[in-house]
Amino acid sequence: MTLFIDPTSADTRREDPTPEGHAPGDPARRQGFSTRQVHAGERAVAGTPRATPIYLTAGFSFDEYDAAESHFRDGEGYAYTRVANPTIDTVESRIAALEGGTEALLVSSGQAAMSVALLSLVSAGGHVVSSAHVYEGTRGLIADNLSRFGVTSDFVWDIGDPDAWRARIRPETRALVAESLSNARNEVLDIAAIAEIAHEHGIPLVVDNTMATPYLLRPLEHGADLVVHSASKFLAGQGAVIGGVIVDGGRFDAAHGALFPHLLAPQGPGGASVAERAGGRAWIAYARETVAPRFGSTLSPFNAFLIGQGIETxxxxxxxxxxxxxxxxxxxxxxxxxxxxxxxxxxxxxxxxxxxxxxxxxxxxxxxxxxxxxxxxxxxxxxxxxxxxxxxxxxxxxxxxxxxxxxxxxxxxxxxxxxxxxxxxxxxxxxxxxxxxxxxxxxxxxxxxxxxxxxx
CATH class of the missing domain: 3.90.1150.10 (Aspartate Aminotransferase, domain 1)
Known part of the structure; x- marks a missing residue:
């Protein structure tokens, strides 16, 4: 049975009747209980926190009407946590500084980090060359998932042989993938040698640095272009949260345009390309603006906070x-x-x-x-x-x-x-x-x- 209530009925109850003499629109009118329980106190003056605060919010209000347009046109400020959040930004900046990169992007897991990184680089008809000693999730992503979208792959068992890498590169190859320190056999990647091969062909070297951590090894300093981590592991340290991160070395340049035309294509009516706006950070800018938010691999600000706390030790x-x-x-x-x-x-x-x-x-x-x-x-x-x-x-x-x-x-x-x-x-x-x-x-x-x- 459906119950219909006539809003004009004498039985209709208001939690806070309008005080006598204060009509709607009168600034002296007291707000109702339901309104106050949602809004009261939220304009309190904030102190200056020493620790990174948790901005656990889906969205952000705009201080003025034009701020919304400015955000969606130029990316200024914050609008929605799926795109950007102050807590996440703080931790991203810290990780970028530790890895010696120009920018970092936090996502929901280490698997998401590798997925977003590769989806920012490859297109149908592309090709990936990977170490055979990578994490099983990475191997499955490359061999099984990407193959469904027309991306082929080859795997190198003898990762210490530069010629083995060179022999598997094709004109359509768009990335080399490896771990700095492999799981499980502790193979140490000669990063500089493999990066040189990648750069001979104008393609990036993507290195999973989860096992080594930036404290022990910083692949970007040895020529790698993108670094990924499962932040769930050593960065967080406590085993309580899941997260992942991509760090860009800022080495994209115009010469890469022929292999990555999606970074040179104008965005929006009369808009500039990602490369024009981001320069050397074009790879991660595309990942941040186009891949990560559309695939929904957003990290919770609370998880980002705990990862940031872990990084401090x-x-x-x-x-x-x-x-x-x-x-x-x-x-x-x-x-x-x-x-x-x-x-x-x-x-x-x-x-x-x-x-x-x-x-x-x-x-x-x-x-x-x-x-x-x-x-x-x-x-x-x-x-x-x-x-x-x-x-x-x-x-x-x-x-x-x-x-x-x-x-x-x-x-x-x-x-x-x-x-x-x-x-x-x-x-x-x-x-x-x-x-x-x-x-x-x-x-x-x-x-x-x-x-x-x-x-x-």
């Missing part, structure tokens, strides 16, 4: 985590139950020269090691741990463990897993900030379980 955490990881890797390498340890800080690493060149301040907190006894040994090891948390994440203040063959790399064939350094007995560690003696005790507990499991 980034160097302290990564320094401690790297030191702990080196001790743990050396300890594991000495155990008879361990076949191999893949950590860039060890003398046994296949490219110690690159590790010394690109990672002089530490080698990161994430590495893999392989146990004798295959998956059964890995299971026994993980189930014996008490301090390490069994979960799919890295970069947390807490130490974490994962079995890649049955989780992160389960979509690869056994041959592809082996080529990536993932075997049935391989475990990945993300080392946290705990006391290193406690971490070694826990690893010893895992080793003891493996030893008991095989009757030794």
């Amino acid at each position: 980034l160097s302290l955490r990564v320094e401690r985590q790297s030191a702990n990881a080196l001790v743990a890797a050396r300890w594991l390498e000495e155990r008879d139950e361990v076949v191999s340890v893949d950590y860039a800080g060890l003398a046994s690493h296949p490219r110690p020269d690159l590790a010394a060149r690109y990672l002089p301040d530490g080698h990161g907190a994430v590495f893999t090691f392989t146990l004798r006894g295959g998956q059964a040994a890995a299971r026994g090891f993980v189930e014996a741990l008490r301090t390490f948390t069994h979960m799919t994440h890295i970069g947390d203040v807490r130490s974490l463990v994962l079995h890649p063959a049955t989780t992160s790399h389960v979509g690869r064939t056994p041959a592809e897993q082996a080529a990536a350094g993932v075997h049935p007995g391989t475990l990945r560690l993300s080392v946290g900030i705990e006391d290193v003696a406690d971490l070694l005790d826990d690893l010893a507990r895992g080793i003891a379980a493996v030893r008991v499991g095989f009757g030794s």
Whole structure:
């Protein structure tokens, strides 16, 4: 049954009747309760915060009528958080400064960061060359998702061979993609060498710097053009939020126009192109203005705030985590139950020269090691741990463990897993900030379980 109420009826109740003698439009008239609960107090004078405030709002009011037109014409001020937000802007500026870039763009996840970066570069008929050692989400994006839109790809297994990269570049190639420090085998990318190859062909090198962090390595300083991070990892540090970021080195120039005509095309009636307006920042300007807001990969201002808080202790955490990881890797390498340890800080690493060149301040907190006894040994090891948390994440203040063959790399064939350094007995560690003696005790507990499991 539908109830109809006659607004002229005597039964109609008002929360705040108009005071006698104050007609609508009279400035002395008191606003109703429902109006006051929405608007009262919002014009209070704000203090000057020392910490970054959280602008947790969908939109922003315009102070004057012409301000709306100015924003939509020139981009001045703020209108809607999907496009720009003061909290997000602050954290973007901080990350750009740490990476040595000209501008950063925060988005909803690390996967969104790589997606937005590539969608800003490639079009149907384009081509991407990627390291085969990239994160599985990145590999799937390039090989599966982009291919549905007519973008082809090739993957390089021997990323240390510049000729292997050069041989896969075609006239339609629009980007080279790699990780500065790979997950899971700790391959160190020769950024300068691969950047030189990319620039020979007028295309950008996109580097995922999540594992190394800008504290240990800044790819833009070695010739990379765009850097991406899963900000959920080391930048945030606490494992509570998801976010991603793209940082532009500002190296776009007119010579790139033939390969990226969408950046030279006029926007709007008689409008200037992205390249004309943004100059060397054209790649990220296009990502910010056209790709990220239209695909809706907006980061919550609250998440941006927590990422910004995490960044304030980034160097302290990564320094401690790297030191702990080196001790743990050396300890594991000495155990008879361990076949191999893949950590860039060890003398046994296949490219110690690159590790010394690109990672002089530490080698990161994430590495893999392989146990004798295959998956059964890995299971026994993980189930014996008490301090390490069994979960799919890295970069947390807490130490974490994962079995890649049955989780992160389960979509690869056994041959592809082996080529990536993932075997049935391989475990990945993300080392946290705990006391290193406690971490070694826990690893010893895992080793003891493996030893008991095989009757030794």
